[in-house]
């Protein structure tokens with residue numbers, strides 16, 4: 632009788648490496664900042680649990696998502712508070728990613744305060760009762776040229792006859808030098824929506840913590856750049872995958888990278 636323990640081939644048990652079925656803006660940005668990080672995360676699928684700042688953003692997004700799904704006249708600060716309490720009790724406080732932060736009572740309170748600061752900051756930018764919402768968290772999946780893409784658009788709205796994509800941001804307002812990098816996301820969404828027959832006229836990025844809006848028109852050249860960027864990133868990813876080599880790109884960002892301990896640039 633063969634001993635199956637001895638005969639077992641650990642290599643055979645390893646899941647096959649596959650290219651992701653589609654690219655999102657965040658996976659494209661991950662590849663652009665460091666191909667090796669993309670490989671760890673999207674090819675090898677090594678978990679990198681979100682940190683506190685990202686989870687604050689997740690919670691604030693969820694509250695704003697629910698708020699904008701309600702009738703316009705009911706979108707008040709009080710309503711947002713009720714939604715936040717409900718979301719917290721029924722979902723977030725028990726979410727595995729949040730539990731993993733292992734916060735004590737004071738830490739949980741600080742977390743809630745920071746999330747509320749983001750929601751409250753949104754009200755300082757605009758009165759949601761006047762927003763003509765077309766869709767909230769719309770899932771968009773298209774093939775742009777040769778690139779399979781997928782994304783969730785925080786909000787599409789109508790304003791003065793224009794179609795506008797809006798995105799909530801809980802990070803810092805980007806310095807002028809990083810603005811192009813930041814608006815690559817709404818430009819990509821506009822190019823994806825164009826593929827579905829929706830013409831986006833403008834974008835708005837709502838930096839809710841900083842209480843500032845960064846916005847502008849979407850021009851034909853922005854769509855061309857977004858398409859080219861997607862082609863370049865996808866072409867490079869396919870090549871790296873077939874070569875079996877994703878380069879490391881050490882930078883100061885490595886200190887915030889969840890893969891630093893296993894990264895060949897550092898081990």
Ligand code: SF4
Nearest residue numbers: 665668880885888894
């Ligand atoms: S530690 Fe730095 S070089 Fe390594 S995967 Fe992360 S970002 Fe890339």
